[in-house]
Amino acid sequence: MSWTDRCSICGGYLHATKSVSYDHILPSSKGGTGELENAQLVHPFCNTGLKGDTYPDVQA
C-alpha cells in the first residue's frame, strides 16, 4: 500500500471521513481490474471530469 491521503489527480488532501472516490488507473475497458493496485484515491469531484484543474481551496 503506497497510498497517501492525497488526491492522485489534484494533489490536494483527502478527508477519509468524507467522500473519497476510487479512480481506475487503467480503465476496465482497457483490461484494468478492480484490484487495489489498479485503483487510486481521488476526490469525487476530481473523478467526474474536472481532471487537471486546480482548486484555490486545495493545498497541493
Ligand SMILES: [Zn+2]
Ligand atoms: Zn482532487
